[in-house]
Amino acid sequence: MAALDLLGRRGALRIVWELREARVLTFRALQAAAELPPGTLNTRLAELRAADIVAVDGGYRLSSRGADLIIALWPLLRWSEDWASALET
Amino acid sequence: MAALDLLGRRGALRIVWELREARVLTFRALQAAAELPPGTLNTRLAELRAADIVAVDGGYRLSSRGADLIIALWPLLRWSEDWASALET
DNA sequence: AGAGGCGCTTCATTTTCTGTAGCATCGCCG
């Protein structure tokens, strides 16, 4: 479960999420969107780049593997919406 | 993305994973399976119980919402297998 | 009584995260 270990680090899933739909964000924009301090963001980005999930190409974007990841994440996101609305009641 | 925040904590996804297929584990068995020290496990279990993902019923098991989560996790697990085998090459 | 399993708790150490500040670089505009 190495992948779960990587994605289970603070902010990792959030970064991937913010780069959904082929978004290209600058370091600072990503920092604002993911609500992470620069040090953490930079550490996380290094790991995600090493894992070939995030690519740098005129800003940060998902690699093709990262795009697959977003697709695989869809059911989880659906679940989290249901979960959030269920908790409100 | 409160759910992602919760699941993005160390060991959280791993705990859910170890409870897949309606498994019922004792605290110590879960500790061994998830490779977590008791303090961390206990903290995480408290969060997961508060989120109604894990239930205590003669041991730790997934709640019905937790079972839904496992299903939603399937594509991600598939992706992580592909990812792991791709990294080996 | 003793042995073993149980769910935790405690504690000291190490690791990680946070938040602010700021550096060096680049492109743009007058």
Add this chain to the structure above:
DNA sequence: CGGCGATGCTACAGAAAATGAAGCGCCTCT
């Protein structure tokens, strides 16, 4: 050219979290 704003990213001190080992109190079974 000289400044201006934005960029990616580093530095640092303090806070928070995780780690690993030890062990407590409780229960059950022999």
